[in-house]
Amino acid sequence: MKEIINPERLVSVPFSKTDCGVDFYINTATNKDIGPVLAEYKRFKTDFFSFYFFRKANGFLLLNFRKIELHDGMVLLLSPHQQQEWHVDEAALDYTFLIFREDFMRTFIADKFFVYRLLYYYQTDTPPYLYALPEELAEYIRLLGKIKQELLHPVADTYNLIVSVLYYLLLIINRAYAAAYRLPVEIAKNNYAFQYKDLLEQNIRTMQRVQEYADKLRISRITLNTSVMAQFGVSAAHLLKQRLLEELKNELLFSNRTVSQLADDFHFSDPSHLMRFFKQQTGKTFTQYLQDYRNGIYE
Template identity: 85%
Template sequence: MKAIINPERLVSVPFNKTQCGVDFYINTGESKDICGVLTEHKAFKTDFFSFYFFRRANGYLLLNFRKVELRDGMVLLLSPHQQQEWHVNEVELDYTFLIFREDFMRTFIADKFFVYRLLYYYQTDTPPYLFAEPEELTEYMRLLKKIKQELQHPVVDTYNLIVSVLYYLLVIINRAYAQTYRLPVEVPKNNYAFKFKDLLEKHIRTTQRVQEYADMLRVSRITLNNSVMAQFGVSAIHLLKQRLLEELKNELLFSNLNVSQLADEFHFSDPSHLMRFFKKETGKTFTQYLMNYKRGIYE
């Protein structure tokens, strides 16, 4: 298979406190304040969470390899490091945005696995959005307004207050997301499921067996699987395969690597093993999947 050339340069957009006019790695505001930023680059990724609370929407977003049709009343929940390509008329959009870096909360929240408890964080089985009822949207706007007020008029305890409000906001959105997609929200008996998700982000290109992750965590495969099932409603192998597939699709579509190079990159012993895995999970060959994407078939 020939090398797959990505004709467009992917731009990495870091959180810039000076440009945002704030002293913290968090900001919120209205679409009119940032009109033009979504389509400034054809394709880009960020190092921060981006939430959009749409009152009026149009067009669609290509998020990694998925197409998200934008609708009025949608709450769009984007995780860091996801490729974004916006096909919208920004002048006609009306939304409130919230952006923040994960490390903004770390000095205040001792739970380093907090973001992995958010069911919409790097979710692959359910969409990165939900639709808010009017009373829910009113509450979200109230909390965002409080954050904005603190950012505009900081005092000695502003950081603590903002993190507290943000924490509450993320949790109630998580509850709404879980209810929308019927996901489990059980109180965790341990952190194995969240540690597993953390390890997947670090090692998915080199480690693709659940037993190896169980060994890293020093638990049995059964214990790990039961924990993952309780927290995310899917098996550990399903979570692993979906995360691996996500990474493979992104590399296939947006890098210059051919199949042999992809096999090396993801530590498959032979390109044929990689191709069989991809065909089994998607029902398509690499070439078929790539051609579908070029024809505007996103999945």
């Protein structure tokens, strides 16, 4: 394979305070308030979290390289910088959305690894959604209503109140997500697992050995693996391979890089080593995977 062509331009959509009509990097409303926006760009990514609480849904979303069928009662939890391509009839949708940037909470929440404690944040093994019972969905939307009221009528302590409600909302969704997918919810004895996930986001293109991350954290590989297993239910090596594979698939599908260039980008010593890793993880060659995607076979 000589070249991987990106057939359409990917649009980056930043959070806009002006468009949202608020002074903070957060907003919530219903789709009826804002009109059709999901199909404004064929393919786009954002720099903020986007949560959708669907009362009525239809169609599907292509998130990076995955196809997600949309259903009534679904809570969709999208992390920043994920590529989105919506295939829906917007006029028939009924949902409330919540969008916010990670840095919105930093002044209030001292824990810089807080988002990594959310099991749905950049998850690769479980889906970025859960289904809510009617009473659960009503509670989520009630909390969003409190946030909206503060945004519409801000006073001196509005910021603190909004972050408090948001913090509570994120945690109860996290608890529901953990229960839905039977994920560990143990209280962390240390921050190693969350620091590891943070380092993966920063270094996945240049560091592909668990020992390198352990060295960076100044702990043993055994200690790191034990911490990751306790928090995420998988090994450190598994987490690394899945994050690397996620990045490779996105580059394969949505960039103009050749296999040789990808090998250089990801610090593989030889393109054959990259191709072997990809085949081991997916069961497909680069060419097969790309052809399947173009034929509407998504994973």
